[in-house]
Amino acid sequence: MSEETLPRPERSDDGPGNFVEDIVRQDVAAGKNGGRVVTRFPPEPNGYLHIGHAKSICLNFGLAQKFNGVCNLRFDDTNPETEDVEYVESIKDAIRWLGFDWGDREYYASDYFEQLYDLAEKLIKAGVAYVDSRSLEEIRETRGDFYTPGQDSPFRNRTVEENLDLFRRMRAGEFPDGSHVLRAKGDMTSKDVKMRDPVMYRIKHARHHRTGDRWCIYPMYDWAHGQSDYIEKVTHSICSLEFMNHRPLYHWFLDQIGAPAEERPQQIEFAKLNLTYTVLSKRRLQQLVQSKLVNGWDDPRMPTLVGMRRRGYTPEAIRAFCDRVGVSTRDSIVDITLLEHELREHLNATSPRVMAVLRPLKVVIENWPEDRIEVFHAPYDPEKRDGLSREVPFGREIYIERDDFAEVPPNKWFRLAPGQEVRLRYACILRCVGVVKNEKGEVVELRCTWDEGSRGGAAPDGRKIKGTLHWVSARHGLPAEVRLYDRLFKVEYPMAGDDKNDWLKHINPDSLQVLTGCIVEPSLANTQPLDRMQFERIGYFCTDLDSQPGALVFNRTISLKDTWAAIARKGEEG
RNA sequence: UGGGGGAUCGUCUAAUGGCAGGACUACGGAUUCUGGCUCCGUAUAUCAAGGUUCGAAUCCUUGUCCCCCAGCCA
Numbered sequence: 294m295s296e297e298t299l300p301r302p303e304r305s306d307d308g309p310g311n312f313v314e315d316i317v318r319q320d321v322a323a324g325k326n327g328g329r330v331v332t333r334f335p336p337e338p339n340g341y342l343h344i345g346h347a348k349s350i351c352l353n354f355g356l357a358q359k360f361n362g363v364c365n366l367r368f369d370d371t372n373p374e375t376e377d378v379e380y381v382e383s384i385k386d387a388i389r390w391l392g393f394d395w396g397d398r399e400y401y402a403s404d405y406f407e408q409l410y411d412l413a414e415k416l417i418k419a420g421v422a423y424v425d426s427r428s429l430e431e432i433r434e435t436r437g438d439f440y441t442p443g444q445d446s447p448f449r450n451r452t453v454e455e456n457l458d459l460f461r462r463m464r465a466g467e468f469p470d471g472s473h474v475l476r477a478k479g480d481m482t483s484k485d486v487k488m489r490d491p492v493m494y495r496i497k498h499a500r501h502h503r504t505g506d507r508w509c510i511y512p513m514y515d516w517a518h519g520q521s522d523y524i525e526k527v528t529h530s531i532c533s534l535e536f537m538n539h540r541p542l543y544h545w546f547l548d549q550i551g552a553p554a555e556e557r558p559q560q561i562e563f564a565k566l567n568l569t570y571t572v573l574s575k576r577r578l579q580q581l582v583q584s585k586l587v588n589g590w591d592d593p594r595m596p597t598l599v600g601m602r603r604r605g606y607t608p609e610a611i612r613a614f615c616d617r618v619g620v621s622t623r624d625s626i627v628d629i630t631l632l633e634h635e636l637r638e639h640l641n642a643t644s645p646r647v648m649a650v651l652r653p654l655k656v657v658i659e660n661w662p663e664d665r666i667e668v669f670h671a672p673y674d675p676e677k678r679d680g681l682s683r684e685v686p687f688g689r690e691i692y693i694e695r696d697d698f699a700e701v702p703p704n705k706w707f708r709l710a711p712g713q714e715v716r717l718r719y720a721c722i723l724r725c726v727g728v729v730k731n732e733k734g735e736v737v738e739l740r741c742t743w744d745e746g747s748r749g750g751a752a753p754d755g756r757k758i759k760g761t762l763h764w765v766s767a768r769h770g771l772p773a774e775v776r777l778y779d780r781l782f783k784v785e786y787p788m789a790g791d792d793k794n795d796w797l798k799h800i801n802p803d804s805l806q807v808l809t810g811c812i813v814e815p816s817l818a819n820t821q822p823l824d825r826m827q828f829e830r831i832g833y834f835c836t837d838l839d840s841q842p843g844a845l846v847f848n849r850t851i852s853l854k855d856t857w858a859a860i861a862r863k864g865e866e867g
Numbered sequence: 868u869g870g871g872g873g874a875u876c877g878u879c880u881a882a883u884g885g886c887a888g889g890a891c892u893a894c895g896g897a898u899u900c901u902g903g904c905u906c907c908g909u910a911u912a913u914c915a916a917g918g919u920u921c922g923a924a925u926c927c928u929u930g931u932c933c934c935c936c937a938g939c940c941a
Contacts, residue, residue, distance in 0.1 A: 311880090337941050372940060429939055438937050439869045474939055484870050486937050495939035514941050538871055538936050562872090564934095569878080575941095617890070619880045621873095624934050628878040631891050641904060676904070707902065716900055750900050761900050830901045857902045 311620035313561055314356065317529055321360055326528045326555070330362025333400075333527050334388070335518070337369045338380035338502070340575040341590045341597045342387040344611065344632070345566040351615035352563070353531055354393040365525055366395040370403045371517045373501035381502070383590075387598040392608045402512075402521050403503045409512050409520055410464065412550050413475060413493060417456045421549055422493060423449055424459040426473045436481075436489050443481035443489040463496055466509045470496050477516075479545070487542045491515055519543040520550065522558040530558045533565040534622065566618065567626040570780040571596050572787055572796060586800060587781070593837075593848050594781045594804050604778065605825055605835030605850030610639040626786065636851055640825065640833040645673035648685070648718065648763040649813040649828040649847070651775055653692035655767065656739045659726065661689040666768075669749065671719040683816040687720050690767035692812050694830075697762045698739060700728060704864050707760035709739070715760040718829060722747035722758055763829045770812035773845040776837065777806040813845065820845065827853075 321328050332353040336342065342350075357364035366388065370376050388395070416422035425432060425446045437443035451459075463473055475494040483489055493516040498509045522530045530543075540560050547557050567573060572581075573596055581587050581595070590597050593604035601611065614635040618627050648671075665688065672682045693709070702710035709715050714724045727740030746753030750761075781804050787796040817826075824836045832852035840846040 335941090339941085369941065375940075432939080433937080436937060441869090443937090471939065486870075489937085492939055497939080511939095513939075518941080534872075535935055536941090540871090564873090617879080621880070623873050625879065628891065631879070634891060637903090646901080675901080705902090718900060752900095758900075760902080763901075827901085827903085830903070832903095853901075853903050855902075860902075 311563075312622070313352065313529070313531060313563060313620055314359070316559075316561060317356055317360055320528070320559075329526070329528055330357060330360040331365065331526055331528045332357050332362065332531060333365040333367050333522065333525065334395075335367045335369045335521075335532075336384050337372070337375075338377060338384060339372070339375040340380060340579065341599060342384055343573055343578065343595075343597045344568065344571075344601065344614075345573045345596075346387075347391060347598065347611050348566040348615045348618065348620075349531070349533075350388060350391060350393060351612055352620060354395075355616075356529070356531075362528075363398060364393075364395060365398045365400055365527070367400040367402065367521060367525065369514070369518065369521075370401055370501070370503065371512050371514065372497075373499040373511065374497065376502055378502045383599065390598065390602060390608055392612065400521075400525060401503055402517050403501060405517070405521055405524055406504060406508055406512070408524060409517060412520060413512075413516070414457065414460065416477065416493075416549055417460060417475075418453055419549070420453060421478045422475055423451050423456050423478060424463070424473050425449075425476045425490075426459075429471060432474070432492075436486065439486065442483075443486075445481050446476070446490065449478065449490070460494075463494070463510050464508070466498070468496055470498055472496060475510075477546070477549070479542075485538075485541055487515070487538055488545070491542060515539055515542050516546060519546050519558070519560075523547060523550070523552050523556070526556065527558040530560045532560060532562055534562050534624070536560070537562045562622065563620045564622055564624055567624070568596065568632065569626055569629045569785045570782045570787070571629060572782070577796065580797075581781075586797075591838075593776070593778050602823070603835075603838060603848065605640075605823075605833060605848055606636060607639050607643070607825070610636040613639065629780070633851055637833070637854070640827070640850065644825050644827040644833055645681075646671075646675060646827045646829050647673075647683070647814055647816060648765055649773070649775070649811060649817075649831065649834075650692045650694055650763065650765050650770070651808055651811045651828075651831065652695040653765075653810065653812050654695045654698055654736070654739065656691050656693055656723070656741050656764075658689050658691070658723070658741050658743050660742045660745070663689055665689070667720075667748075669719045683814075685719065685814055685816070686766045686769040687717075688766050688768050691717070691764045692767055692770060693717075693739075693762050693764050697760075698725070698736065700736060703861065705860055708762065709741075709760070714744075714758060715762050716747075716750050716752075716758045717764045718761050719750050720764065721750060722752060723762075761830075763831070765812045765814050767812075769815045771815055771818060771845060773811045773813045773817075773847060775808040775811045775834070775847045775849065777808060777849045779804045779806075811847075813847075817845065818842065825850070 334350050334353045354364045425448045435444045474492045476490045476492055479488040479490050481489045492513050494510045497511050500506055543560050591599040591603050614632050667687045668684045670682045671685045698709045709725050711725050716722050722744040723741045725739055725741050729738035731737045782799045783801045784799045787799045820836045822836050822838045827833050833850040834847045835850055837846040837848045
């Protein structure tokens with residue numbers, strides 16, 4: 294074993310760990326950066342955060358927590374034409390909602406414009422940056438391509454004095470957009486196209502959401518980002534795979550400004566998140582919003598954090614998911630069932646249970662007196678028996694789910710059918726003795742009798758009742774609208790097509806189904822937006838932002854697993 | 868035709884020359900006043916070929932496939 298071989302990194306007990314964590318752990322153990330760990334989450338404020346960003350947020354903030362470091366929130370606001378404070382606020386909300394706190398470490402690349410400018414002058418004085426006064430087209434044409442080297446700009450040999458003068462006048466606003474750029478003197482013959490005299494500054498007479506009209510030149514990403522990391526003393530600058538191509542330039546700029554070896558940030562790339570049945574690029578998400586395929590950025594079908602919040606996702610579930618998917622350097626597409634699993638897991642543990650009937654079918658209990666009302670006490674949490682319960686009134690007329698009755702029951706049917714018994718949850722045992730149909734032959738009402746010994750739902754003789762149905766008293770139930778959400782795309786890989794616009798063809802036309810005429814139990818009368826609950830036997834729901842007392846609206850966050858659906862499907866096939 | 872990366876169950880991820888493990892999914896069963904939850908079980912993987920080695924997912928060679936790069940976007 295050579296002396297240079299580093300010891301195998303110890304894995305921590307909490308969580309699965311990943312290669313980035315291994316690197317940080319080794320760095321800390323080796324005393325690099327004096328053992329400090331500083332990460333950063335660097336969103337550009339030009340869009341809403343989505344589940345993919347959550348992975349990065351969890352990684353960066355998680356690393357800081359794990360190693361007693363800090364994580365900066367830094368807005369990468371170097372392109373005023375696309376950025377806005379609206380996004381800054383939404384990004385901060387989303388990060389807070391996810392459960393992370395950046396304390397007072399809220400930074401903006403625009404806060405460093407002056408320092409960045411000074412550094413740029415330093416590079417000019419050192420002869421490694423020059424003002425190129427050609428058009429965008431000319432610059433592009435002479436950059437060469439993957440196979441042919443670029444050619445030096447005729448302005449490459451301007452004197453330091455001339456460059457300085459021009460650059461200062463660029464800043465002073467003497468030139469129109471596109472007339473000059475500041476370029477670094479890289480190597481126009483480099484096989485690495487990024488090194489062919491990268492542009493550092495461009496002229497943009499645009500108002501910036503923070504600096505207003507103070508600047509009319511703005512730094513490019515490659516120049517701004519690494520130097521901002523350095524200014525903030527970031528130790529580990531974690532970004533996605535496509536920036537791997539930028540890493541040589543990242544280090545080259547750090548070399549040029551004379552960043553001491555022991556203080557320079559290290560760029561580490563990881564594979565960003567992709568999800569089945571989902572698109573996760575800002576541009577495409579924006580397209581969905583603008584073309585009104587969804588109702589805004591917070592549409593519950595959107596993979597944005599605001600959308601997921603409105604849908605009823607919990608931050609805990611999203612964080613658990615991010616931990617679970619791991620971090621690696623290979624492109625991957627995570628099965629959305631993993632996300633759904635974490636969601637159900639957390640919702641199952643935390644959601645109060647209530648009853649709601651989505652597609653009501655009236656049931657008249659013939660041997661129950663007309664005006665007799667019974668109030669049952671039903672626990673909010675049947676598993677933990679935490680003592681909390683609500684009152685659920687019961688009477689002669691109730692509603693059950695249409696799907697819970699079959700005139701001709703298929704195999705293994707545990708639910709209601711003529712002559713068959715079921716239990717009404719927490720209420721009693723019921724037998725169907727008659728079916729009322731309309732002139733079209735549709736079932737409109739069920740006539741039933743109840744077993745008078747089964748008050749509360751227990752069988753007096755201990756007989757097994759296989760099926761238990763949810764129900765709502767007709768007299769006490771509250772009307773409600775329920776919005777059923779499904780995956781936004783019909784296919785697993787919407788982006789798989791050769792044609793770049795094929796993904797839009799895979800939109801699921803049934804991703805939103807609005808049910809009116811639903812009936813929920815009276816305990817929900819005062820529910821507030823974003824309250825979460827389980828509708829027993831149906832799924833997890835949350836009260837929508839549109840909901841009001843007297844006009845209740847619920848979103849289906851996710852259905853319960855439905856074993857019966859699989860059995861029924863097989864019954865049909867077989 | 869250049870450069871930079873990457874290939875492990877259907878999916879995500881472990882392994883750092885020494886029993887290919889875990890989770891999700893799927894399937895089967897037990898339990899159940901939610902056809903939920905829980906519990907138990909089953910199935911499925913090292914891109915290919917060659918080499919080094921007692922021993923290879925791991926090292927070497929050759930090949931194949933996938934991703935990224937030619938913004939005055941980030």
